Amino acid sequence: MASQLDMTATADDGIWTDAEPLVCCSVVPEAPNTATFSFVSPSGAQFRYEPGQFLTLELPVPGGTVWKTYTISSSPSRPLTISVTVKAQNGSIGTRWMLDRLQPGMRIKATGPAGLFTIPRREQKKYLFISAGSGITPSLAMTTYLYDRGTGIDVTFVHCAHRPQDIIARQRLEQMASRVPSIRLFFIVEDDDPYRVWTGLRGRLNQLMIGLIAGDYLEREVYCCGPEPFMDAVREMLIALGYDMDRYHQESFAAPVKKEEQLPEHDDLVPDDDIGASVAFARSEVSADCKQTDTVLAVARSAGIVIPSGCTFGVCGTCKVRKTAGEVHMVHNGGISEDDIDAGFILACCSKPIGAVEIDA
Structure with missing residues (x-):
C-alpha cells in the first residue's frame, strides 16, 4: 500500500x-x-x-x-x-x-x-474498525474520509472505553452515522457515568460481541488500534473465529511505523488442522489423539469422558477443568478468571491442545 x-x-x-x-x-x-x-x-x-x-x-x-x-x-x-x-x-x-x-x-x-496504517482511497470495501481509548483516532479519520467520499460506504465501528464520558468524538461519529445508515456505531463501556443512564453495551469486547455486532466479520477488512494488550486480545479472538488474518491491520498509537520493514511480526499461535496433538485424562486413565483444532471438550466427548458443559462458548464456566501438563490455546469470553488461569484451570469448550496435554478428569 x-x-x-x-x-x-x-x-x-x-x-x-x-x-x-x-x-x-x-x-x-x-x-x-x-x-x-x-x-x-x-x-x-x-x-x-x-x-x-x-x-x-x-x-x-x-x-x-x-x-x-x-x-x-x-x-x-x-x-x-x-x-x-x-x-x-x-x-x-x-x-x-x-x-x-x-x-x-x-x-x-x-x-x-x-505511516502505513491507512485505507485505500479508491477501493470500495467493507470495514470493521475496532479501537480502544485514544486508539479511536485513526478509525475516526478513516470514517470521516469514507463519509466525505459519499459512495460505497460500509463501516462497522466498534469502540471500547472505560466510561461513556471517555468516548472521544462521540457526537461527530453519531452525526455521520445518523446521515449514513451504512455507518454502524457500537460503543462498549466498562462502567457507567454517575447519574447518567447508559443503554449501550457493557463489559469487555469478546467473540460473542463481535459476532452479534458484525455477523459478516469474515467479509470485512479489520483495522484495529489501541493498547497492545487490547490488540493482542482482538487478534486472538479473530484467529479463534477463523478470520483470514491477511486482512487484519493494526497500529499501536504508542509506536506507529513509517516503513514496511518496521512493521512488527506477531507471534500469534494459530491452531493447525494438519498438526496432531493428544489429550490424556488422568483420573479416567484414557488418552486420545486429536488435532490442534479440536477442543478439549470435543476430545473428551469422543473418548467417552463426561465434562459438564453449558454454553460451549467460553461464557458460563461450567466446563472448567484443571490442566496438569502441556499447553493449550484458549480464547474465552469471560467464563474464567485470571486467578483460575494462573492456578492451571482452563475452559474445555474453548481450549485447543498444542502437543501433548494432560487434564485432571
Missing part, C-alpha cells in the same frame, strides 16, 4: 510540507484530559496525507524539547486544516503541555505526515 502513496509534495504545489511550521487555529475539548488541536499553514497551503497517517510534533516543554507522534484525526478530504486528538496519560509531558499551554495562534514545528 505504501508504494502507491504519492507523498512527495513540495511547497511550490501549494501543498504543506514540514519545512513550514503549523499554526494552531482551534482547541476543542473532547473528553477528560483529551482535546483536538487543529492547525493551518501560515502560507495557506493545503494538507495532503492518507487517512490514518500520523504527525510528529516538536513540543517546547520546560526542560527541553520533546517529540511526540500523534495520529491525524482529521480527514484528507478536508485539506484546509489538519488535526490531532491527544489524551494525557499519567506521567504525560508533551501531551500535558499541549493541553495546558497550546493555544490558537501559537506555532509549532511538525514532521510528516507518515
Whole structure:
C-alpha cells in the first residue's frame, strides 16, 4: 500500500510540507484530559496525507524539547486544516503541555505526515474498525474520509472505553452515522457515568460481541488500534473465529511505523488442522489423539469422558477443568478468571491442545 502513496509534495504545489511550521487555529475539548488541536499553514497551503497517517510534533516543554507522534484525526478530504486528538496519560509531558499551554495562534514545528496504517482511497470495501481509548483516532479519520467520499460506504465501528464520558468524538461519529445508515456505531463501556443512564453495551469486547455486532466479520477488512494488550486480545479472538488474518491491520498509537520493514511480526499461535496433538485424562486413565483444532471438550466427548458443559462458548464456566501438563490455546469470553488461569484451570469448550496435554478428569 505504501508504494502507491504519492507523498512527495513540495511547497511550490501549494501543498504543506514540514519545512513550514503549523499554526494552531482551534482547541476543542473532547473528553477528560483529551482535546483536538487543529492547525493551518501560515502560507495557506493545503494538507495532503492518507487517512490514518500520523504527525510528529516538536513540543517546547520546560526542560527541553520533546517529540511526540500523534495520529491525524482529521480527514484528507478536508485539506484546509489538519488535526490531532491527544489524551494525557499519567506521567504525560508533551501531551500535558499541549493541553495546558497550546493555544490558537501559537506555532509549532511538525514532521510528516507518515505511516502505513491507512485505507485505500479508491477501493470500495467493507470495514470493521475496532479501537480502544485514544486508539479511536485513526478509525475516526478513516470514517470521516469514507463519509466525505459519499459512495460505497460500509463501516462497522466498534469502540471500547472505560466510561461513556471517555468516548472521544462521540457526537461527530453519531452525526455521520445518523446521515449514513451504512455507518454502524457500537460503543462498549466498562462502567457507567454517575447519574447518567447508559443503554449501550457493557463489559469487555469478546467473540460473542463481535459476532452479534458484525455477523459478516469474515467479509470485512479489520483495522484495529489501541493498547497492545487490547490488540493482542482482538487478534486472538479473530484467529479463534477463523478470520483470514491477511486482512487484519493494526497500529499501536504508542509506536506507529513509517516503513514496511518496521512493521512488527506477531507471534500469534494459530491452531493447525494438519498438526496432531493428544489429550490424556488422568483420573479416567484414557488418552486420545486429536488435532490442534479440536477442543478439549470435543476430545473428551469422543473418548467417552463426561465434562459438564453449558454454553460451549467460553461464557458460563461450567466446563472448567484443571490442566496438569502441556499447553493449550484458549480464547474465552469471560467464563474464567485470571486467578483460575494462573492456578492451571482452563475452559474445555474453548481450549485447543498444542502437543501433548494432560487434564485432571
